[in-house]
Amino acid sequence: MKRFAQVIATVLMALAMPATIFGSEAAAAPDTASTPAAKLARAAEPLPGTPLGQATAVSPAAPLGRATALSPAAPLSPATPNADDLQAEDVADFQISINDLEPRVVTNHDSVRICGTLTSKSETLKDIQLNLYVRGDSMVTIPQTDAYLAGETYAGDYIKSTKISELKAGQTRDFSITVPTDDLPFMSDFYWGPRGLEITASAGDMEAYDRTLLLWDSGYEVEPTRLSVVSMISESVIDTSDGVVSTTPTVAQKNLAMKLADTNGVTLAVGAGLLESEQFSSALAKVSNGPIISLPAADADVAGIAHLNEPSQLPRLVKDSKSVRNLDVASDAGLEILDSFVIPEIDQLDLQTVRTWADQTIIARGTGLGPIEVLTYDPSTWTRFDTDTGESVAATFSADEGEAGDGSGDAGTDVLIAHNTLTELLGRRAHSPDEELDIQQMIRATTAVITRQLPNQARTMVALTSRNADEPEILDRVNAALGERWVKPLNIGDAIAESGESTPRTSLPDYVATEGSITDAEMHTLQEAIESTAAMTSALEDSTGIVTRQRSRVLLASALALRQEPRLRSALKNGVVEEANQLATSVKVEQSAPINVLDQSARLPVRVSSTLEEPVNAIVELVPSDPRLQVDEGVEVQIPAKSATIVEIPVRAVGSGNVLTQVKVKGPNGLIIDDDTQIQVRVRAEWENKGMAVAAVLLGILLVVGIARTVKRGRRVDMVDGNDSEDGSGERNE
Numbered sequence: 001m002k003r004f005a006q007v008i009a010t011v012l013m014a015l016a017m018p019a020t021i022f023g024s025e026a027a028a029a030p031d032t033a034s035t036p037a038a039k040l041a042r043a044a045e046p047l048p049g050t051p052l053g054q055a056t057a058v059s060p061a062a063p064l065g066r067a068t069a070l071s072p073a074a075p076l077s078p079a080t081p082n083a084d085d086l087q088a089e090d091v092a093d094f095q096i097s098i099n100d101l102e103p104r105v106v107t108n109h110d111s112v113r114i115c116g117t118l119t120s121k122s123e124t125l126k127d128i129q130l131n132l133y134v135r136g137d138s139m140v141t142i143p144q145t146d147a148y149l150a151g152e153t154y155a156g157d158y159i160k161s162t163k164i165s166e167l168k169a170g171q172t173r174d175f176s177i178t179v180p181t182d183d184l185p186f187m188s189d190f191y192w193g194p195r196g197l198e199i200t201a202s203a204g205d206m207e208a209y210d211r212t213l214l215l216w217d218s219g220y221e222v223e224p225t226r227l228s229v230v231s232m233i234s235e236s237v238i239d240t241s242d243g244v245v246s247t248t249p250t251v252a253q254k255n256l257a258m259k260l261a262d263t264n265g266v267t268l269a270v271g272a273g274l275l276e277s278e279q280f281s282s283a284l285a286k287v288s289n290g291p292i293i294s295l296p297a298a299d300a301d302v303a304g305i306a307h308l309n310e311p312s313q314l315p316r317l318v319k320d321s322k323s324v325r326n327l328d329v330a331s332d333a334g335l336e337i338l339d340s341f342v343i344p345e346i347d348q349l350d351l352q353t354v355r356t357w358a359d360q361t362i363i364a365r366g367t368g369l370g371p372i373e374v375l376t377y378d379p380s381t382w383t384r385f386d387t388d389t390g391e392s393v394a395a396t397f398s399a400d401e402g403e404a405g406d407g408s409g410d411a412g413t414d415v416l417i418a419h420n421t422l423t424e425l426l427g428r429r430a431h432s433p434d435e436e437l438d439i440q441q442m443i444r445a446t447t448a449v450i451t452r453q454l455p456n457q458a459r460t461m462v463a464l465t466s467r468n469a470d471e472p473e474i475l476d477r478v479n480a481a482l483g484e485r486w487v488k489p490l491n492i493g494d495a496i497a498e499s500g501e502s503t504p505r506t507s508l509p510d511y512v513a514t515e516g517s518i519t520d521a522e523m524h525t526l527q528e529a530i531e532s533t534a535a536m537t538s539a540l541e542d543s544t545g546i547v548t549r550q551r552s553r554v555l556l557a558s559a560l561a562l563r564q565e566p567r568l569r570s571a572l573k574n575g576v577v578e579e580a581n582q583l584a585t586s587v588k589v590e591q592s593a594p595i596n597v598l599d600q601s602a603r604l605p606v607r608v609s610s611t612l613e614e615p616v617n618a619i620v621e622l623v624p625s626d627p628r629l630q631v632d633e634g635v636e637v638q639i640p641a642k643s644a645t646i647v648e649i650p651v652r653a654v655g656s657g658n659v660l661t662q663v664k665v666k667g668p669n670g671l672i673i674d675d676d677t678q679i680q681v682r683v684r685a686e687w688e689n690k691g692m693a694v695a696a697v698l699l700g701i702l703l704v705v706g707i708a709r710t711v712k713r714g715r716r717v718d719m720v721d722g723n724d725s726e727d728g729s730g731e732r733n734e
Helices: 002-016 036-043 088-093 142-149 251-261 278-287 302-306 314-322 328-332 351-356 420-427 433-453 473-482 492-499 520-531 534-539 544-557 560-564 566-584 687-733
Strands: 094-102 111-120 125-134 157-167 171-180 193-203 206-216 225-233 236-240 243-247 266-271 292-295 361-365 382-385 413-418 460-464 487-489 587-589 595-597 601-610 616-624 635-639 644-653 656-666 672-684
Touching: 094 193, 094 433, 111 125, 111 157, 111 193, 111 206, 125 171, 142 193, 142 206, 142 433, 157 171, 193 433, 206 433, 225 251, 225 433, 225 473, 225 492, 236 560, 236 566, 243 544, 243 566, 251 266, 251 278, 251 473, 278 328, 302 314, 302 351, 314 544, 351 361, 351 413, 361 460, 382 492, 413 420, 413 460, 413 492, 420 433, 420 460, 420 473, 433 473, 460 492, 473 487, 520 544, 520 566, 534 544, 534 566, 534 616, 534 672, 544 566, 560 566, 587 616, 587 656, 587 672, 595 601, 601 616, 601 635, 601 656, 601 672, 616 644, 635 644, 644 672
Parallel strands: 094 206, 225 266, 225 460, 225 487, 266 292, 361 413, 595 672
Antiparallel strands: 094 111, 111 171, 125 157, 125 193, 193 206, 236 243, 382 413, 587 601, 601 644, 616 635, 616 656, 656 672
């Protein structure tokens, strides 16, 4: 019976609502009555949706709103003029601010305390009367809450008055008003939610007022809205004496991130470089309540990359940089990494972005992507787009098909549409305590309105904080979004599963420009610079460090932070080109004097030097300009670090002449490292034959001469020996 009563109450509330789009994401109907008089008239009447009888209920102690004075303490004017009717100098000179409510959500509390300040800049004021008004109806759309805070609608029922005796010129004075809960115009439990609250201050002809929102939680049974808040923290860029480099977040940003990670319902999205910090990952693992989304290194601009005509290797570099396979430090710390999400910083999601990141789940703001059908409620976050047409397609989550986050149905890219109002409020900058109070109460009011739209049907929402937030108030805002009874905190990894079915939304525009992103010309320059070092990186014993640095520099050039810093991107691009040139020219062939080749086969010496800090493996080849000198193959060589070596290359000479020969140094991948050097080779291959012939002839002549002289000398010896023998015989005969 209770559930049936709730359904009936929901129908009655819908009938009481104005015949417009109720969703807080829908635009408010145009206001044709914008004159001060029209606004004044509007301020004296309750909004549609007020419970029957509530608008005309009159307490004996006070008038309804401020239309009629029934009490000496009540104001006598027909209605309080709104901000447009007050003179600018009066508003500036006399001010009232509501800075706090205790409690901010009324449940079973006995009283409510309203705290604020009064300021008079130039005039001393006495007998200042403060009047408290509270709306008796619960606001059912976000445009209603906006209009109330802007002073454009009915202030509320008169509740109480009090007086401040004196406010001196130039003084700011605190005040507080405490009112019993029983005196507040809370009636049926069904009409829980945001109520308008106003305090006026008047002294003589000086008048000021301030408004805020008070939440009433009657305990009415509802299906809570499932909400996931995603907060992003990543590296930024800075210009140093060593060039443009990536820098880690500030201490304040890290501290806030840790507190947010410890909040149920918050999913932290962290840059890959930060996740590879052992200190940060270890600290995060101790406080995190769920998985962590990995953002690309340097917080690369995924929307800007998608808008390049030729994104080349950048999408792959982005995915590799945030892949869990490459985040060893984070994994070792025990963090659960979700590496299949991208969060483009873009005013409106477009087809080009969805196509580029088709295999990722995209979390994006919902500007321009309303539901196809006119709805009286805010739809769930999940939708799916066809990457060919940009049209929304039907999909239903099926737990049987795989991991949480998968969806069945037509093929396409899954997109989680962030709630515009909640995202804007979480990132809005407050300039005073009263503005901060209004922001936090608007956040609570937004979640209450969403839940009240379909109190018996849960929906799933996603909201984003600003990137690298450091304001401590962000934590209070997130707690305001996630901490109330009508909200169920949700992990982002379960958003699709909890949505159940995708919501059909309007088609994606083909292209929405991103101002300040990296251009095709800049990317082309970087790509050429990196390609010029491909040969050298293949020649190094360990090229991991250089390749990693090159990739990080390219990602850094596409960093989101550089959208506002074109000068730094230009400096970074020039630095990458200079580094590439230095690496590409670090191995050179030294010029030598002409070399003489006097044989049909020889080994030509070539001197190769390196300026690198590590050895280089290369292949040295000769390319003669004339076939009289021939080379069969190159020679593999290891060039020592910061040194030089002589390579001897085998050649064959098949003729004589001067041959200009080019020396090529190649990497193991066959790409050329250096081919700028040519040496002069004097080929004299026939000189050896001629020299041998001459030498042979000379040797032959010398041999003949030697033999002849030997023979001649031998004959002379024989003649002398014969003469000596005859003389002796004669003597003996005698």
